[in-house]
Amino acid sequence: MLHRSLLSRLAAAGLSVFLVLSWSGTSARAADKIKAVASFSILGDMLRQVGGDRVEVVTLVGPNGDAHVYAPTPTDAKHLSEAKLLVINGLGFEGWISRLEQSSGFKGLVITASRGVKSQQMTEEDHGKSKQVTDPHAWQSLANGWLYAENIRDGLIQADPEGRATYEANATKFIAAIETLEQQVKAAIEKVPPAKRKIITSHDAFGYFGAAYGIQFIAPQGVSTESEASAKDVAKIIRQIKAEKIPAVFLENFSDPRLLEQISRETGAKIGGYLYSDALSEASGPAPTYLEMFRHNVKTLTATLPTSG
Numbered sequence: 001m002l003h004r005s006l007l008s009r010l011a012a013a014g015l016s017v018f019l020v021l022s023w024s025g026t027s028a029r030a031a032d033k034i035k036a037v038a039s040f041s042i043l044g045d046m047l048r049q050v051g052g053d054r055v056e057v058v059t060l061v062g063p064n065g066d067a068h069v070y071a072p073t074p075t076d077a078k079h080l081s082e083a084k085l086l087v088i089n090g091l092g093f094e095g096w097i098s099r100l101e102q103s104s105g106f107k108g109l110v111i112t113a114s115r116g117v118k119s120q121q122m123t124e125e126d127h128g129k130s131k132q133v134t135d136p137h138a139w140q141s142l143a144n145g146w147l148y149a150e151n152i153r154d155g156l157i158q159a160d161p162e163g164r165a166t167y168e169a170n171a172t173k174f175i176a177a178i179e180t181l182e183q184q185v186k187a188a189i190e191k192v193p194p195a196k197r198k199i200i201t202s203h204d205a206f207g208y209f210g211a212a213y214g215i216q217f218i219a220p221q222g223v224s225t226e227s228e229a230s231a232k233d234v235a236k237i238i239r240q241i242k243a244e245k246i247p248a249v250f251l252e253n254f255s256d257p258r259l260l261e262q263i264s265r266e267t268g269a270k271i272g273g274y275l276y277s278d279a280l281s282e283a284s285g286p287a288p289t290y291l292e293m294f295r296h297n298v299k300t301l302t303a304t305l306p307t308s309g
Contacts (some may be wrong), residue, residue: 034160037083039094040067041280042139043113043148047288049174050152054163058083060100063282072096077104085109085159087152091119093136113148113156114138120207137277140184140209145290149174181291185298189213192305198248199301200237200263205277212239215301218246234263241267248272248304272304 003300033056038044044059051057059081061067080086081104085207088094090112101110117138123130153171157164189197197215218237225307240246241263249264250272258303264271287293 002220032157034085034163035079035083036085036087036156036159037080039086039088039097039276040070042278042293043087043089043152043291044150045280046113046145046152046174049290050149050167051156051170052166052170054160054166055156061279063280063285065279067094067278069194070094070096072100072103076100080104080106083108085111085155087111087113087155089136089139091117091134091136091138092112098164109155109159111152113151114144115151116147117144120211122204122207135204135207137205138208140206140277142178142185142294143212144208146175146178149178156275177291181294185213185294188298188302189215191307192302193307196247196306197245198244199272199305200241200246200269201252201275201277205252205276209297234259238263238266241269247306250275250300250304252277270304273300275300 033054035058036047036051038047038057038059040061041059041063044057047055047057060072060076060079061070067230077100080100083106085108086097086106088097088102088110091106091114100106114136119138120135121132122135123132141150149171153167156167160167194214199215199217201217201219204217206215206217209215212215218240241249246267248271249269251274261271263269276293280289280293281287287296
């Protein structure tokens with residue numbers, strides 16, 4: 001309780017005791033939050049959805065950022081050193097995260113959001129040689145997004161048992177929204193004839209989306225933006241677009257558009273718009289959350305693909 005003499009001085013200064021008490025309560029609530037770090041923006045949103053008001057979220061790779069080639073900063077290390085838990089995708093997505101954990105001295109809990117996902121393998125060209133690699137973009141299936149939410153919920157409960165009821169309620173609400181959107185996505189794509197469900201994207205980030213919803217994605221780059229498309233690969237894609245009359249190429253929000261613009265010019269396939277693959281948009285953009293990202297991508301795809309044979 002505030003001392004009476006202090007209350008008198010505050011009143012004399014024209015300050016509201018209510019405001020002072022409110023400020024004190026707000027500070028206490030802020031101090032009670034657990035600090036959690038998410039490796040990139042999509043996980044940052046999922047963590048906010050499930051964590052709610054009990055969690056202070058810091059995202060390392062922000063909106064429109066490329067986590068494949070990210071270089072952590074000293075500020076990232078400081079945030080991680082102060083955090084109680086770290087949420088990562090796994091599946092080899094964040095090649096830099098182990099070095100950051102070590103340099104920061106992080107001692108908290110690591111939640112691997114993709115734990116339990118049935119991972120997909122894909123062939124990637126490396127200096128003229130083919131190799132099998134794990135596709136890390138598992139969040140591009142809403143069914144996997146459901147699993148991500150459960151893993152984040154369970155990790156938060158482990159780190160903060162007192163918040164169990166909050167985390168379970170938030171996760172249930174988030175998963176229900178994912179389930180509803182899943183049905184909407186399937187209904188929208190079913191309107192496009194299977195033979196017409198072929199598009200070109202910058203890099204191979206939509207393998208899980210394609211497998212879940214029956215769309216063939218063709219990319220000049222491999223699974224990572226670190227790989228470069230060879231002239232041979234580009235020529236092959238150009239021939240395929242012309243032979244199969246693929247209607248559109250789609251840019252990604254963080255990728256250099258010049259390669260796809262070249263392919264568009266040489267084939268006549270139109271630029272169908274921007275898709276969000278590895279990063280959300282800024283808050284004022286079309287894909288500021290995981291669910292909005294899916295809605296935007298499906299709307300952009302189906303607006304371009306033909307809905308009749």
